Amino acid sequence: MTPTLSLKELTKAYPGVVACEAISLDLMPGEIHAVLGENGAGKSTLMKMIYGLVQSDQGAMTLNGTAFAPASPKSARSSGISMVFQHFSLFEAMSVAENIALGLDKAMSIGDLVPLIRNVSEAYGLEIKPEQRIAALSAGARQRVEIIRCLLQSPNILILDEPTSVLAPQEVDRLFTILRQLRDEGKSILYISHKLEEIRTLCDRATILRGGKVVDRVTPKNQSAAALAEMMIGARHSSAKRGQAQYGKVLLKVQNLSYKPSDPSEIGLSNVSFSVRAGEILGVAGIAGNGQDMLFSALSGEVRSTSRSIMFNGDPIGQSGVRGRRKAGILAAAEERLGHAAVPDMSLTENAELTKNRSRGRGFLNWSMARGFAKEIIETFRVATPSERTAASALSGGNLQKFVIGRELQQNPTLFVVNQPTWGVDAAAAASIRSAILRLAASGNAVVAISQDLDELFEIADRIAVLAQGQISAPMDAAQATPAKIGILMAGQAA
Amino acid sequence: MIKIVKRPEPSSLAALMAPIIAIGITLIGCALLFLLLGKDPFTSVKALFWDPLFDPQIASFSRPQLLVKAAPIILIALGLSVGFQAGIWNIGAEGQYITGAIAATAVGLAFWGSDSIWVFPIMGLAGVLGGVAYAMVPAILRVQFGANEILVSLMLVYVAINLLAAMVTGPMKNPLAFGFPETRSFRDFPAAYNTEILDNSGLHYGVIATLLIVAIAYIVQTRHLFGFQVRVMGLAPKAARLSGVIPERMVVICFAISGGLAGLAGFFEVTGPAGKLTTEFGSGYGFTAIIVAFLGRLNPLGIVLAGLVLALTIIGGEIAQLTLNIPAAAVLVIQGMVLFFLLAADLFVRYRIKLSSKVAA
Numbered sequence: 001m002t003p004t005l006s007l008k009e010l011t012k013a014y015p016g017v018v019a020c021e022a023i024s025l026d027l028m029p030g031e032i033h034a035v036l037g038e039n040g041a042g043k044s045t046l047m048k049m050i051y052g053l054v055q056s057d058q059g060a061m062t063l064n065g066t067a068f069a070p071a072s073p074k075s076a077r078s079s080g081i082s083m084v085f086q087h088f089s090l091f092e093a094m095s096v097a098e099n100i101a102l103g104l105d106k107a108m109s110i111g112d113l114v115p116l117i118r119n120v121s122e123a124y125g126l127e128i129k130p131e132q133r134i135a136a137l138s139a140g141a142r143q144r145v146e147i148i149r150c151l152l153q154s155p156n157i158l159i160l161d162e163p164t165s166v167l168a169p170q171e172v173d174r175l176f177t178i179l180r181q182l183r184d185e186g187k188s189i190l191y192i193s194h195k196l197e198e199i200r201t202l203c204d205r206a207t208i209l210r211g212g213k214v215v216d217r218v219t220p221k222n223q224s225a226a227a228l229a230e231m232m233i234g235a236r237h238s239s240a241k242r243g244q245a246q247y248g249k250v251l252l253k254v255q256n257l258s259y260k261p262s263d264p265s266e267i268g269l270s271n272v273s274f275s276v277r278a279g280e281i282l283g284v285a286g287i288a289g290n291g292q293d294m295l296f297s298a299l300s301g302e303v304r305s306t307s308r309s310i311m312f313n314g315d316p317i318g319q320s321g322v323r324g325r326r327k328a329g330i331l332a333a334a335e336e337r338l339g340h341a342a343v344p345d346m347s348l349t350e351n352a353e354l355t356k357n358r359s360r361g362r363g364f365l366n367w368s369m370a371r372g373f374a375k376e377i378i379e380t381f382r383v384a385t386p387s388e389r390t391a392a393s394a395l396s397g398g399n400l401q402k403f404v405i406g407r408e409l410q411q412n413p414t415l416f417v418v419n420q421p422t423w424g425v426d427a428a429a430a431a432s433i434r435s436a437i438l439r440l441a442a443s444g445n446a447v448v449a450i451s452q453d454l455d456e457l458f459e460i461a462d463r464i465a466v467l468a469q470g471q472i473s474a475p476m477d478a479a480q481a482t483p484a485k486i487g488i489l490m491a492g493q494a495a
Numbered sequence: 496m497i498k499i500v501k502r503p504e505p506s507s508l509a510a511l512m513a514p515i516i517a518i519g520i521t522l523i524g525c526a527l528l529f530l531l532l533g534k535d536p537f538t539s540v541k542a543l544f545w546d547p548l549f550d551p552q553i554a555s556f557s558r559p560q561l562l563v564k565a566a567p568i569i570l571i572a573l574g575l576s577v578g579f580q581a582g583i584w585n586i587g588a589e590g591q592y593i594t595g596a597i598a599a600t601a602v603g604l605a606f607w608g609s610d611s612i613w614v615f616p617i618m619g620l621a622g623v624l625g626g627v628a629y630a631m632v633p634a635i636l637r638v639q640f641g642a643n644e645i646l647v648s649l650m651l652v653y654v655a656i657n658l659l660a661a662m663v664t665g666p667m668k669n670p671l672a673f674g675f676p677e678t679r680s681f682r683d684f685p686a687a688y689n690t691e692i693l694d695n696s697g698l699h700y701g702v703i704a705t706l707l708i709v710a711i712a713y714i715v716q717t718r719h720l721f722g723f724q725v726r727v728m729g730l731a732p733k734a735a736r737l738s739g740v741i742p743e744r745m746v747v748i749c750f751a752i753s754g755g756l757a758g759l760a761g762f763f764e765v766t767g768p769a770g771k772l773t774t775e776f777g778s779g780y781g782f783t784a785i786i787v788a789f790l791g792r793l794n795p796l797g798i799v800l801a802g803l804v805l806a807l808t809i810i811g812g813e814i815a816q817l818t819l820n821i822p823a824a825a826v827l828v829i830q831g832m833v834l835f836f837l838l839a840a841d842l843f844v845r846y847r848i849k850l851s852s853k854v855a856a
Binding site for chain 2: 014300301302321322323326332334336338339340341342343344345346350353354355363364365367
């Protein structure tokens with residue numbers, strides 16, 4: 001059988017780094033083929049070459065046996081290749097049909113499009129109505145809109161980039177059903193992920209990338225998750241383990257915290273209450289966009305609330321700002337690495353200074369101390385960077401994440417608030433971040449970890465609460481929580 | 496096909512060279528402009544940029560003028576550069592310069608005839624406060640109602656020009672001026688006069704104050720938390736908030752600084768080189784300072800150099816009007832060219848043009 005798409009020795013280099021080196025891969029009709037690798041392994045670059053976003057330096061591709069070199073995504077699409085990106089490009093205020101019309105290469109009237117959308121939606125059980133507004137849809141439904149947009153181009157090859165990162169467990173199962181149906185129709189699917197269990201359940205074959213090279217080709221069903229992880233990372237990493245926790249007194253008490261956002265399409269917080277003890281990690285599960293960012297800002301002090309709605313160590317701190325809270329020992333690490341947790345165009349030294357506590361010097365900065373602090377973070381958290389003078393934007397996601405988390409942990413927070421601690425980070429970096437958070441809690445400090453990654457919360461949290469539609473569920477012991485229980489809460493059916 | 500693509504890593508040398516290249520291209524542009532006006536391009540450019548500094552007859556008059564013109568521009572540009580770094584756009588420094596001068600003059604006229612050494616400093620304080628108060632209008636409208644500070648501050652310039660006209664024809668008019676729209680001259684009021692410290696040097700108290708503020712601005716920008724926060728705010732507002740900056744407060748502080756320094760410049764100008772308020776007092780320094788702030792890379796030392804260059808175009812333009820009969824608007828065209836070519840040069844520091852023969856398949 002001829003492969004649908006065949007890559008031969010594709011190489012792409014950027015100044016200072018070879019992103020892909022002589023990568024070969026055969027994608028057969030009717031298979032789901034995983035491309036597995038850490039962040040920075042070259043997965044994205046490879047997909048961009050196939051989708052025509054970048055052109056390879058060396059090597060060649062053939063599509064159904066004939067030479068293929070797409071100059072743009074448009075020409076890739078016209079050759080039957082479609083891609084569902086990790087981040088959706090949908091306009092919230094517009095309907096499904098309008099959004100799809102905007103993304104088509106050929107102009108089509110909404111009236112002609114509506115029946116087509118209905119047909120595709122029914123054929124694959126997608127349950128999307130053309131007239132629905134995007135703002136009203138869940139992340140899973142939005143993804144299905146993107147899939148419809150792709151399917152309308154009747155592609156032979158579908159590329160999915162980290163498709164489950166924003167989905168609740170039930171929605172993941174649903175996505176898999178759709179993908180299996182497409183495979184059975186003879187379509188080829190390239191599935192990019194670093195989630196090992198998913199790949200073992202779903203994919204027929206896997207190509208494993210490390211450092212821009214193919215390190216192995218396996219049938220994932222025959223491999224254990226640990227074996228796959230080892231191929232992906234190169235060395236066995238021990239997953240963080242929770243010791244027997246000793247809890248102290250209640251450090252943080254949040255009571256009836258409410259916030260109404262100025263933008264009505266955003267979700268605020270309504271009557272959020274919970275408490276965290278010393279030595280405890282509270283996991284806040286839920287899909288981003290359900291008030292996660294608001295909860296983070298309310299705890300970090302970026303947004304103020306009524307004085308007694310947040311009590312820390314018995315003191316009302318709702319009205320104190322970021323600096324007051326940092327002095328009291330509440331440090332926060334934001335989700336968005338570039339632009340919120342760090343300034344992209346500033347050096348690591350300057351970024352180390354960004355949230356450093358200052359007590360002396362009348363506001364004069366001591367750059368040599370800041371440099372020392374940056375070096376300390378780089379060393380302690382094994383941040384791979386040429387030097388502390390490197391700009392934050394030049395670091396890979398995982399390394400920058402280690403740096404921004406390390407910056408706060410190095411200052412020994414009494415309460416550490418972190419939003420998506422390992423979002424988009426490779427497995428090795430994620431493991432080291434998680435064990436650092438566990439160590440912090442083990443030394444008697446409190447942690448609030450907001451995360452969409454359930455596996456992560458099961459690994460580190462003592463108790464798990466779910467934030468859905470701006471409301472928080474009663475925290476349950478992590479030992480008693482199951483993905484199914486949490487999934488129901490995440491979907492917002494009960495609070 | 497022509498494409499503009501981002502450079503992987505912009506070189507810092509190129510970023511430093513951009514203003515110099517921009518000035519170089521401006522000189523060529525000037526030569527072309529004069530050629531089109533039917534003048535000899537070489538003598539025209541020489542009259543503009545060389546004669547004011549080195550011509551044996553002209554330089555003795557124009558060289559001191561360089562400091563006189565550059566000082567207020569630099570002072571205003573220093574204030575603007577703080578806000579510009581933070582992404583806070585005060586375009587109305589010209590108005591704050593005028594209201595500062597009006598406030599200082601009002602105090603000076605109130606103390607007319609006094610020989611106290613406190614008159615001059617109190618007038619200076621009034622000048623600063625006059626600028627700050629006027630700058631608070633766009634700042635507060637932005638913080639409270641989200642009004643665009645660019646539009647509000649710019650429009651208030653024209654309000655200030657009319658306020659000035661009302662003052663010099665009304666309450667502040669010189670009773671002995673035979674109906675001319677002007678105030679009394681501070682040359683007749685020694686305690687309030689910003690005198691030339693060394694004869695024929697152009698050096699007055701405003702120049703000294705400017706140099707002092709350049710030094711302070713440099714230290715604050717490189718070594719102080721405030722300068723750091725300003726840069727963070729401009730590069731990543733959310734990160735600034737996370738580090739404890741309160742954006743609304745930052746808007747007010749930046750407007751206060753730029754308005755205050757513009758007002759201070761107005762005070763030094765009205766008590767010294769101008770000597771009095773007239774309807775013509777607003778000479779565009781507040782707008783020229785915007786160009787100077789960017790040409791100087793928002794860096795205090797760069798602003799000093801840029802201020803001297805722009806002051807040279809003003810003086811050279813005046814001389815060229817007299818000697819070569821070049822229209823007065825030519826100076827504005829030249830200043831416009833400097834800014835335009837600078838922005839173009841900046842683009843090419845970060846991007847490059849890519850010519851590709853490949854057509855999308």
